[in-house]
Amino acid sequence: MDDTVNTTSLKNIIFDLGDVIIPIDLTAPMRNFAMLANLPEEQVVALWQEHNLVNQYETGLVDDDGFRNHIRELFRQDKNAPEGWADEVIDTAWNTILLDLPLNRIERVKELGQKYRLFLLSNTSPIHIRQVNRVLTNMGEPALEDLFERVFYSYEVRLAKPSPDIYRHVLTEANLVAEETMFLDDNAANIQSAATLGIQAVHVQAPKTILEYTADL
Known part of the structure; x- marks a missing residue:
């Protein structure tokens, strides 16, 4: 697994939420x-x-x-x-x-949505999702469910990363080809698990953000 993405075959992008779209402080x-x-x-x-x-x-x-x-x-x-x-x-x-949500990341997601099919895959809870959507609304932005073609929340699908089953679920439900799909996540174990299925998995590591990781798309 590496962070090299075959942009020629790329059709789909799956985003993690925490520390990919919205910065978080786990402690x-x-x-x-x-x-x-x-x-x-x-x-x-x-x-x-x-x-x-x-x-x-x-x-x-x-x-x-x-x-x-x-x-x-x-x-x-x-x-x-x-x-x-x-x-x-x-x-x-x-x-x-949940820390402050950078508007430039939301703008980048919307830009990418004009070219690729976009999805959200997050280990999260209903309380957090409601709060993120309140923040987005207050910013005048669409809710998560409207930013992406489809969202996959761990509490709804009853699966969690890094289990390979959650990636299989997303690929099947969204009718995605693994090799045509990029996955951005900040957790190394999640990235490694997705990569074993042939997904083009990219490990998001600060100080770089999705702005840098998607700059060539």
Whole structure:
């Protein structure tokens, strides 16, 4: 696997969301939940990992209410909220993972959409997708579902990267030929898995962004 793309045969582009289209800070929610619960951040991280909550939520094994209730149970040590935090409090802390969305990336996606079939494939949660779409709306931009021909969210398809099954699902559902498809993702394991299926997988690594990785398209 390498980052060389055969532009001659290229017809389709699949984008990851976090740190490809929108910058993220994976540690921010843990810091915020730690502050809310008045607990050491290390303890919050340990509890989070022990219960494997993110994977369950992002693969649709628990819904929004189940996710929030599990958080209330995990962090019920909070003396200021003995009945549990409000939904909005949990959602706000969870959404701190999302940083400012660069408009130039959205513009680039729209440009590429004039030439290629575009898709979105993300390990994500409903709370995050609703927030990203609110941000896009406030910017006067289309929602994710309108920016791309089709979106594939892990919680809807009940699969997650880097499982090869999620790539097979996308290829089959969208009727794509792997060798005619470029995939942009910031996670090396996701890239390696996609590449084994013949997808032209490109590892997005800062400080370069999709602007540089798609400059020749």
